[in-house]
């Protein structure tokens with residue numbers, strides 16, 4: 073028996089002895105691996121002359137083919153054997169409930185913020201980012217509430233334990249109106265900005281939370297007046313609430329940063345214990361607005377003899393609870409999964 077025949081016989085018998093897939097793998101390595109039997113024999117080809125190389129090469133190739141054939145047919149048989157073993161020993165309980173992944177829900181406040189982004193952008197408003205920690209100057213002074221102005225006591229303010237600077241003490245902003253000042257200082261008119269963000273007041277019951285969200289809007293342009301503001305707010309509310317014949321009423325009011333100022337009411341009725349906007353003769357207060365006070369324009373570096381300002385401020389939480397019927401504002405911030413499943417919105421994958 074030639075050396076190659078012996079090699080073939082020993083390889084085939086090793087393959088035949090394998091009784092599991094792990095062993096087949098080891099044998100495959102011992103034959104074709106880096107230091108495998110066939111690999112080492114192939115190395116000998118280098119020392120042969122062309123004639124011998126051709127002859128020896130052809131013999132090795134035929135041996136390799138035979139070994140591969142045995143290896144793959146044995147692997148296949150062992151795979152089937154192992155699968156059969158698994159199927160007969162493992163029990164699959166087909167009555168078990170399947171795992172259904174939870175994708176979470178869009179929070180109603182996020183949903184309404186996105187709707188508002190869409191509507192206000194369509195009027196040419198640009199988003200202006202504000203900061204939760206403000207200084208007294210931007211939160212009060214520049215909004216026409218100088219030191220000791222009685223309006224400052226209207227807000228129960230959380231002061232922050234940080235060093236004061238030339239803009240006064242640091243505080244958690246009590247409204248989004250400081251964004252008006254920052255937006256005016258950073259841009260030149262004509263301009264339209266809006267902002268949506270958290271504000272803080274020391275207040276807590278079913279209709280007040282110490283942190284809530286406001287929407288602020290400001291327009292600084294030439295030749296704009298209250299009628300534009302009324303049209304804008306009316307159109308905005310009709311679009312947001314998707315109620316075509318919503319009635320909107322402006323009531324004279326007072327804010328230090330607007331002159332004149334107004335509060336905006338929408339009509340509603342009660343059906344089956346629920347608020348229905350746009351049907352009925354009751355009025356619900358929904359936002360504050362006004363013509364920006366000339367002092368505020370000056371704080372924003374704008375000449376009040378050349379430009380007019382219009383501003384409005386909504387409570388996002390209020391708008392959201394009216395649109396989607398959320399009864400208690402505190403639930404917005406409790407992260408209760410049951411609540412989120414009831415009031416949240418599915419993700420739309422586009």
Ligand code: DAH
Pocket residue numbers: 246247248249288289327330359360361362383384385386
């Ligand atoms: N900042 C006011 C508040 O927190 C809301 C407001 C009223 C904003 C009138 C405005 C406005 O821009 O014009 O109660």
